[in-house]
Each structure stands twice: as C-alpha cells, then as structure tokens.
Amino acid sequence: MQEIIWAEKSSVGVAKLDEQHKILIGMINKLIRDPQAATRSETVSDVLGEMTDYALKHFAYEENLMVDSDYPRSKEHIKEHLAFRETTGKFCSATAIDVSGIPEMLLEHLSQWLTHHILEIDMAYKAFFQEQGVR
Template sequence: MDKIIWDNSFSVGVPTLDKQHQKIISIINQLIADPTSDFGSVSVAKILNELTHFASEHFITEEDLLAKFDYPDLPSQRKEHKAFRTRLAGYCMEAMHSNSAIPLHILAFLKGWWVDHILVKDMDYRPFLASRDVK
C-alpha cells in the first residue's frame, strides 16, 4: 500500500488543524510502512490507541473551532467524527486479537477515511474559516 503523501491540497488553511492532520497521517504511514510490525500485535494495538488519542484530540479542536463560528455543516462533521470513533474502537479490539500484523482492511479503512474526510468534508470549511479570517 502506498503511503499518504501530504501536499498543499490537504491544507485546510488553519495551521493547528493541518498539524493535527499531519500527525494522524504520519501514524497511518507508520503502519503502512510496517503493517506486519516486527514487534507484534501488542504494538499495533498501541499504535491504534495512539491514533485514537490524537484523532479524539483533533476532533475536539476542529469541532470547537467550527462551533465558535457557527459553521452550518457542523452536525454532519460531528456525525462523521462519531462514526469514525466507533469504527476505530471496534478495530482496536480486533487488532489486539490479530497475530502479528494490522489487518489490511483496517489499514485500508484508515487511509481511505482520512484522505476522503480531509479532502472532501474538511475542505468544505476551508473557505468558510478563511472568510472569517481564522488562522
């Protein structure tokens, strides 16, 4: 599987959010680079827990910022975030029970979800926040 390459098309125009997105992508890229993980499934579960942590932190920052400016599409942002959290929680359990590698469907989900979410859903608020001079 190819790594996610960050370029300017991923930028939502707010450095804090971009940095959080980059951190999450780097965790996913770490798993793409080493899906069989030399260190066994406990570490894969550990990485997924780390991802859960950073994703939750990011969703809170993003939702708070969008709420502050009354972003009209916030409910559907929240809905997508919630669905991701639920799915990842299930996958964390699954990864804990897998032998030595992160199951490929989980990796494919993580890559697909974040690329799509950032490029489509999050990109929708880019002009909205830019028009309110959020930096």
C-alpha cells in the first residue's frame, strides 16, 4: 500500500494545523510501511490507540479554532470528526481481537479518510482562516 504524501497543496495555511497533520500522516505511514511492527513491539490496539488519541487531540485543537473564529461551517466539520471517531473506533475494536497485524482494510480506511479530510474538508476553512488572520 502506498504511503500518504504531504505536499504544499496539502497546506491549510495554519502552521500548527499543518504540523499536526504531518505528525498524523507520519503515524499512519509508519503502520503502512510495516503493519506487522505493531505485533512485534506492542499490541495492535496500543498502536492504533496512540494514533487515534493524537487524532482526537488534533480535532479538538482544530474545532476550538473554528468555534473561536465563528467559522460558519464548523458544525458540519465537527460531524466529520465524530464520524471518524465512530468508524475508526469500530475498526479498532474489531482489530484488537485479531493480533496478527494491522489489516489492509483498516490502513486503507485511515489513509483515504485522512487524505479526503485534509484536501476537501479542512481545505474549506483555509480562505476563511486567512481572512480572519488565523495563522
């Protein structure tokens, strides 16, 4: 499976958010590169838990920025974050039972969700944040 690539076109114009996106991509790429690594060092659910914890912290940070600056599409954006939390949670508990590595289907879900989310959903606030002077 291909790793996720962060390019300039992935920039949402807010340095802290770009930095968090890169960290999240790095965590998912680590799993894509070596899905069996999880079973060698820690349990699969620990590795996935670490990644989802970071994702949720990042969502909270992003949501605060949206709410504080009265971003008009924050409600629907927050819904997307909630949907990620639900679907990934379901995938993770199913995966916790299987300790043979991280299934391709889960990696595919993480990779596609994050790529779509950054390029479409997050990108929608870029111009707004720039107008508001959020850097």
